[in-house]
Amino acid sequence: xxxxxxxxxxAALLALLVASCGGGEPWHAKxxxxxxxxxxxxxxxDEGREVHAADVRGEVVLLFFGYTHCPDVCPTTLARLxxxxxxxxxxxxxxxxxxxxxxxxxxxxxxxxxxxxxxSPQATGLRGSTAQLDALSRRYRVAYGRDAADQHGDYAVxxxxxxxxxxxxxxxxxxxxxxxGAADIAADLARLVGGA
Amino acid sequence: MSGWPAILLPWAFSPLLVAxxxxxxxxxxxxxxxxxxxxxxxxxxxxxxxSGLALVYVVMHTGVDYLSQHMFYIHRLQHLVLHHxxxxxxxxxxxxxxxxxxxxxxxxxxxxTPAWRHPLTQAAYRALQNGLVAPLLFVxxxxxxxxxxxxxxxxxxxxxxxxxxxxxxxxxxxxWFLMLDPRSRSEGALIGLGPRIxxxxxxxxxxxxxxxxxxxxxxxxxxxxxxxGRAWAISxxxxxxxxxxxxxxxxxxxHVVGALIVIGYWMRADARAxxxxxxxxxx
Numbered sequence: 149x150x151x152x153x154x155x156x157x158x159a160a161l162l163a164l165l166v167a168s169c170g171g172g173e174p175w176h177a178k179x180x181x182x183x184x185x186x187x188x189x190x191x192x193x194d195e196g197r198e199v200h201a202a203d204v205r206g207e208v209v210l211l212f213f214g215y216t217h218c219p220d221v222c223p224t225t226l227a228r229l230x231x232x233x234x235x236x237x238x239x240x241x242x243x244x245x246x247x248x249x250x251x252x253x254x255x256x257x258x259x260x261x262x263x264x265x266x267x268s269p270q271a272t273g274l275r276g277s278t279a280q281l282d283a284l285s286r287r288y289r290v291a292y293g294r295d296a297a298d299q300h301g302d303y304a305v306x307x308x309x310x311x312x313x314x315x316x317x318x319x320x321x322x323x324x325x326x327x328x329g330a331a332d333i334a335a336d337l338a339r340l341v342g343g344a
Numbered sequence: 345m346s347g348w349p350a351i352l353l354p355w356a357f358s359p360l361l362v363a364x365x366x367x368x369x370x371x372x373x374x375x376x377x378x379x380x381x382x383x384x385x386x387x388x389x390x391x392x393x394x395s396g397l398a399l400v401y402v403v404m405h406t407g408v409d410y411l412s413q414h415m416f417y418i419h420r421l422q423h424l425v426l427h428h429x430x431x432x433x434x435x436x437x438x439x440x441x442x443x444x445x446x447x448x449x450x451x452x453x454x455x456x457t458p459a460w461r462h463p464l465t466q467a468a469y470r471a472l473q474n475g476l477v478a479p480l481l482f483v484x485x486x487x488x489x490x491x492x493x494x495x496x497x498x499x500x501x502x503x504x505x506x507x508x509x510x511x512x513x514x515x516x517x518x519x520w521f522l523m524l525d526p527r528s529r530s531e532g533a534l535i536g537l538g539p540r541i542x543x544x545x546x547x548x549x550x551x552x553x554x555x556x557x558x559x560x561x562x563x564x565x566x567x568x569x570x571x572x573g574r575a576w577a578i579s580x581x582x583x584x585x586x587x588x589x590x591x592x593x594x595x596x597x598x599h600v601v602g603a604l605i606v607i608g609y610w611m612r613a614d615a616r617a618x619x620x621x622x623x624x625x626x627x
Contacts, residue, residue: 183501213573286356289500291414291573308573323500325571 175339176332177313177322184312184320187211189284191248194261194273201318207244208340210324211312213290215251215305216263222247223267225311225326230268232333242316242341245271248284250292250307252276288312315340351407361405365397372439375446385442392437399430404509413499414575416566417586423512424590427486428598431516435524436605473522475535479547482519485511486591487554492565499568523602528613537610544603548596555592559585 187201187209210229214222226247233240247264249255252275255263260273276284285292290308297303313322313336321340324333372393376385402408403422412422444452459465472478489498489508498504522534523544529536535543558565564580574583 178496180500183497183504185502289413289502289505289572291410291575293574293576295577304577306574306577308571310571323571325567 175322176336177324177328179321180312180323181319181321184323185287186320187314187318188287189246189248189274189276190280191274191276191284192257194257194264194275196257199272199274204244204246205318206316207242208316208337209314209318210243210245210337211248211288211314212245212310213248213250213285213292213308215249215307216255216259217251217302217305218307219304221307221309221326225309226264226267226271228328228330228333229311229324230271231330232337233268233270235330235334236338236341239338239341240270243270243337246274247271248274248276248281250281250285251294251305252281313337313340351411352402353407354405355407355410356405358405361401365401368439368443369397371443371446373446375439375442375444378445379442383441383445389437389439392433393439393442396430396433396437399425399433400513403430404513411575413505414569414572415578416569416583417590418575419499420587420590422509423486423489424594424598426509426512427482427516428595431513431520432524432598432602434517435520438524438526470534472518473534475539475543478519478522478535479543481515483547483550485515486551490554490558490591492567495566496568496571499572520602524605526609526612528610528617530617531613537606537613540606541603541610544599544606548599551595551599552592555588555590555595557588559588559592561588 187204189199189201191199193199212222212225212229214225216222226245229245233243233245236243245264245268247260249260255273255275257273257275260275264271264273281292285308288308290310292305292307295304295306309326311324312320313324315321322336324336376390379385403412403425408418408422412419444456447456472481488494489512498508523540525533527533561584564570564584566584569583570580574580
């Protein structure tokens with residue numbers, strides 16, 4: 149069903165969005181400039197250091213929520229992002245994956261470090277207290293919830309599937325959804341790295 | 345506070361919402377206390393006002409608001425309350441006169457009354473509140489915010505999300521205050537009682553179609569919930585089907601209840617017009 153009533157409004161709204169985004173060539177990922185707040189966080193890295201958004205200024209940042217016990221979404225997403233970064237060659241060194249664990253209880257720093265580095269040298273794991281994680285998930289309007297444990301004490305954590313992309317100045321630019329392939333991701337990231 | 349269910353605690357504090365609800369509640373209480381002889385407000389109307397106000401608070405200011413951002417069907421329930429239920433109850437309670445009595449005299453006389461009587465306000469009100477624009481706006485807003493692309497951005501952006509919810513509440517109030525006016529056209533209502541029954545029932549048709557379209561869709565129309573993460577594990581299609589049913593059935597039911605109430609008003613207005621003694625006191 150097409151929405152004839154909303155059609156004109158939708159066009160007006162999208163025109164406004166595109167205008168505020170500066171227009172230009174469309175991206176493979178979803179353009180979220182002006183929709184999502186700039187990069188800001190207060191977390192601890194997988195090497196135990198405090199990290200803030202200022203520490204990754206100058207790099208294109210891929211912010212992603214997950215956990216190491218995650219059965220499907222996290223490893224496939226990390227593999228796709230890592231593949232895209234590899235495909236970018238030298239430009240890939242100006243891209244940083246920030247993998248925020250939503251299950252810090254089962255993701256101690258060493259485990260988290262080994263997990264993300266297995267995918268890409270450009271990946272950093274981030275941990276935070278409940279308050280820090282809540283602040284970050286509230287800022288980007290993402291949810292995470294722990295499901296009931298099975299008889300082995302294993303549990304799944306439902307979480308956001310999207311990757312938020314920030315440019316070198318920390319401005320939110322793109323949203324990578326699970327169906328986007330590595331080649332398209334690489335093309336978008338190269339534009340962000342090259343243009344910035 | 346400690347005995348409260350956690351879900352009723354504020355999620356994101358909104359000074360605007362708290363000020364408006366608190367202001368309305370205080371003005372209403374003062375207005376009730378200042379009621380003169382013959383101005384008593386029935387228990388039904390008072391209950392309608394308080395439950396309408398409480399529902400707005402719960403869906404816009406508590407953990408329910410958080411769940412509404414992360415579960416499609418709870419978002420649909422939130423909009424059902426804002427657009428169809430709380431607005432309906434508030435309109436049914438006709439609190440205008442009570443609130444006006446309870447407002448500080450100077451605020452009422454110097455600011456609100458002149459602003460309301462201003463030709464621009466009146467022109468805008470009449471442009472919106474008529475048999476063509478009001479139902480189109482009411483149905484159109486539902487369609488607009490459920491357009492998948494628009495919905496995606498509205499759920500991702502904090503400011504757009506607020507605009508969406510406030511637009512649903514304000515439009516719900518406009519629509520139901522227009523529809524549930526107990527007066528007939530000759531007594532001053534903007535639309536006659538008979539035409540309103542037709543409009544209320546006609547407005548269910550597109551809502552039923554949209555609800556059915558969503559409930560029966562074979563694939564996920566609203567990907568933003570996967571992007572932002574659902575509040576608990578539920579399959580996207582199950583979430584969407586429940587949300588479609590909420591858009592479809594209870595929304596249409598509220599229109600039928602509204603039409604029945606207007607039929608009741610119509611019979612009483614006829615009795616008044618014929619100058620026959622009514623058997624029951626109105627209101």
